[in-house]
Amino acid sequence: MSDATFRPATDETPLARRALIALAVTGLSVLVLAPLVAVFVEALRDGIGAALQSLSHKDAWAAIKLTVTIAAISVPLNAAFGIAAAWFITKFDFRGKAFLITLIDLPFSVSPVVAGLCIVLTFGANSAIGAWLVDQGYPIVFAMPGIVLATMFVTFPFVARELIPVMIEQGRAEEEAALTLGAGGWRVFWTVTLPNIRWALLYGVLLCNARAMGEFGAVAVVSGKIRGQTATIPTTIEMLYQEYLSVAAFTLAAVLALLALVTLLLKTLLELRHADQLAATHRH
Amino acid sequence: MGRPLVNRSPMPGLGLSMGITLTMLSLVVLLPIGALLLKGANYGLVGIWETVNRERVWAALFLSFRLSLIAALFNLVFGVLLAWVLVRYRFPGRRLLDAAVDLPFALPTAVAGISLTALYAPNGAFGALAAEIGWKIAYTQWGILIALVFVGLPFVARTVQPVIEEIDREVEEASATLGASRLHTLRHVVLPMLAPAALTGFALALARAVGEYGSVIFIAGNIPLVTEIAPLLIVIQLEEFNYDAAAAIGIAMLLISFAMLLVINLIQVWSRRRIGNV
Numbered sequence: 001m002s003d004a005t006f007r008p009a010t011d012e013t014p015l016a017r018r019a020l021i022a023l024a025v026t027g028l029s030v031l032v033l034a035p036l037v038a039v040f041v042e043a044l045r046d047g048i049g050a051a052l053q054s055l056s057h058k059d060a061w062a063a064i065k066l067t068v069t070i071a072a073i074s075v076p077l078n079a080a081f082g083i084a085a086a087w088f089i090t091k092f093d094f095r096g097k098a099f100l101i102t103l104i105d106l107p108f109s110v111s112p113v114v115a116g117l118c119i120v121l122t123f124g125a126n127s128a129i130g131a132w133l134v135d136q137g138y139p140i141v142f143a144m145p146g147i148v149l150a151t152m153f154v155t156f157p158f159v160a161r162e163l164i165p166v167m168i169e170q171g172r173a174e175e176e177a178a179l180t181l182g183a184g185g186w187r188v189f190w191t192v193t194l195p196n197i198r199w200a201l202l203y204g205v206l207l208c209n210a211r212a213m214g215e216f217g218a219v220a221v222v223s224g225k226i227r228g229q230t231a232t233i234p235t236t237i238e239m240l241y242q243e244y245l246s247v248a249a250f251t252l253a254a255v256l257a258l259l260a261l262v263t264l265l266l267k268t269l270l271e272l273r274h275a276d277q278l279a280a281t282h283r284h
Numbered sequence: 285m286g287r288p289l290v291n292r293s294p295m296p297g298l299g300l301s302m303g304i305t306l307t308m309l310s311l312v313v314l315l316p317i318g319a320l321l322l323k324g325a326n327y328g329l330v331g332i333w334e335t336v337n338r339e340r341v342w343a344a345l346f347l348s349f350r351l352s353l354i355a356a357l358f359n360l361v362f363g364v365l366l367a368w369v370l371v372r373y374r375f376p377g378r379r380l381l382d383a384a385v386d387l388p389f390a391l392p393t394a395v396a397g398i399s400l401t402a403l404y405a406p407n408g409a410f411g412a413l414a415a416e417i418g419w420k421i422a423y424t425q426w427g428i429l430i431a432l433v434f435v436g437l438p439f440v441a442r443t444v445q446p447v448i449e450e451i452d453r454e455v456e457e458a459s460a461t462l463g464a465s466r467l468h469t470l471r472h473v474v475l476p477m478l479a480p481a482a483l484t485g486f487a488l489a490l491a492r493a494v495g496e497y498g499s500v501i502f503i504a505g506n507i508p509l510v511t512e513i514a515p516l517l518i519v520i521q522l523e524e525f526n527y528d529a530a531a532a533i534g535i536a537m538l539l540i541s542f543a544m545l546l547v548i549n550l551i552q553v554w555s556r557r558r559i560g561n562v
Binding site for chain 1: 289362384403534
C-alpha cells in the first residue's frame with residue numbers, strides 16, 4: 001500500500017466522509033439558508049425602490065422606533081439583572097443556589113405565548129394590580145410597559161447564563177486580592193471584575209438584543225398590536241403580510257434578517273478573538 | 285440550625301446583588317407565572333378539565349406535541365450528524381456552515397414564518413417542486429413540521445459539538461486495534477458518549493417546538509382540528525377575552541411539557557448511569 005492511501009483507523013472512509021459533508025451542507029442549505037435568501041428575494045421582488053419606499057411608510061417607521069425603544073429599555077435592565085445575579089451566585093455561598101438558577105432559566109422552557117398570557121393575567125385590566133394601575137393612569141397591557149415586561153420575560157436568562165459559567169471559572173481570587181489591597185466594592189467591580197467579564201457580557205447582550213428585537217409571540221399577546229402605537233417590527237410584519245402587502249412585510253423582515261446576520265457575525269468574531277473569555281461551550 | 289442561609293464572605297455587594305436579583309426575578313418572572321397558577325387554582329381542576337376536554341383543544345394539544353416530537357427526533361439525528369461533520373472534518377466553507385447553524389436562534393420567528401411560507405407555498409420555490417408530484421407542504425401539517433424543524437435545529441448540534449471535541453481519540457484507536465470496524469466503533473464507543481448531551485439538546489428542541497408560535501402560524505393555515513396548534517388556541521381565547529379558558533390551556537401545556545421533560549431527565553440519568561459519568 002502506498003502512503004497516499006494510508007488512512008488512520010479513527011477516520012471514516014473518504015467516501016463516507018464526503019457523503020456526510022454533502023448531507024450536512026445540503027440539509028443546512030435547504031433548511032436554514034434557503035429561508036434567509038427567500039427573505040431578501042421577496043423583499044426585492046419589485047426592485048429596491050419599492051422596498052425602500054415601503055420602509056418610509058409611517059407605520060413601518062413607528063414600528064422601527066418602538067422596537068428600538070423597547071430594546072433600549074429591556075436589554076440594559078436585563079444586563080443589569082444578569083450582572084447582579086451572576087455576582088450573587090458566583091461570589092457568595094448560600095442555600096438553594098441550584099434552585100435559583102433553575103428559576104432564572106425558567107423563561108426558556110415557557111412558550112412565549114404563555115409568557116404573554118401570564119403578563120396579561122397579572123397586569124391586565126381585569127386583574128387586581130392591573131385595574132389599580134389603570135386607575136392611576138398607568139396601563140401596562142396594550143401599552144409600552146407590557147411590551148417591555150414581555151420582552152424582559154423571554155430574554156431574562158440570556159446575560160446571566162453567559163456570565164455565570166465564566167465567573168465561576170475565574171473564581172474569586174482576583175477580587176479578594178483587590179479587597180486586601182484596600183479597594184472598595186465598586187472599585188473592585190469596575191477595575192477587576194468588569195474587564196474580566198466584558199466579552200462574555202457583550203456576547204450575552206448581543207443575543208439578548210437579537211431576541212428582544214425579534215420577539216413575536218409574547219409581544220403579540222400583550223401589545224394589542226395597535227398600529228402606530230404598540231405595533232413592533234415583528235407584529236407589523238404579521239399585519240402587513242395578512243393584508244397581502246408582501247413587499248412591505250418582507251422588507252421589514254429583511255431589516256430584522258440583517259440584524260440577525262450582524263448579530264451572528266459579531267458573535268462569530270467574539271468566538272474567534274476572545275474564546276478564552278467566553279463560556280466554555282462557545283469555544284470551537 | 286445547620287448551615288446558615290448565606291455563608292459569611294468578605295465579598296462586597298451581597299445585599300445589593302441579592303436585592304436586584306430577587307426583586308427583578310419576582311417582578312418579571314415569578315409574579316406573572318404565579319398569576320397563571322393562581323388563575324388555574326381559582327378555576328379549579330374541574331374547570332380546567334372541562335375547558336381542555338373538548339375536541340378542538342385535544343386536537344390542538346395532540347398536534348402540537350406529536351409534531352414537536354417528530355421535529356425534535358429529526359433534529360436529534362441531523363444535529364448529531366452536523367456536530368460530527370463540523371468538529372471532525374475540515375472542508376472549505378466549514379466556518380460559514382458553523383455560523384449558519386445558529387441562524388434559527390438569531391432570525392426572529394415571524395421572519396422565519398413568512399419566508400418559510402413563501403418558499404413552501406404552492407407558488408414558492410420548493411412548494412412548486414413538491415406540487416409537481418402532488419405534494420402540498422404549506423398550509424398542511426408538513427408545513428408545521430418544517431417550521432418546527434427550523435426553530436429546533438441548533439439545539440442538538442450545539443450541545444453535542446463540545447462533547448465531540450472532548451472525545452479522546454485514543455479510545456477510538458483502542459477500539460480499532462481490538463479489531464472493531466469503524467462503524468462498530470462509532471455505534472458502540474462514540475455514540476454512547478454523545479447520548480447524554482444529545483438527549484439534553486433533544487429536550488431543549490422539544491420544549492422549544494411545543495411552545496413555538498411565530499414561525500408556525502403563517503405556514504400552518506390554522507384550520508381547526510387539522511392544523512391548529514395549542515399556542516394559537518391560547519391567542520384565540522385571549523382575543524375573545526376568555527381568560528379562564530386561555531389560562532386552562534396554558535396550564536395544560538405547562539403540565540404536559542414538565543411531564544415530558546421529567547421523562548427525558550429520567551432517561552438521561554439512566555443513560556449516564558449505564559455508560560458511566562462522561
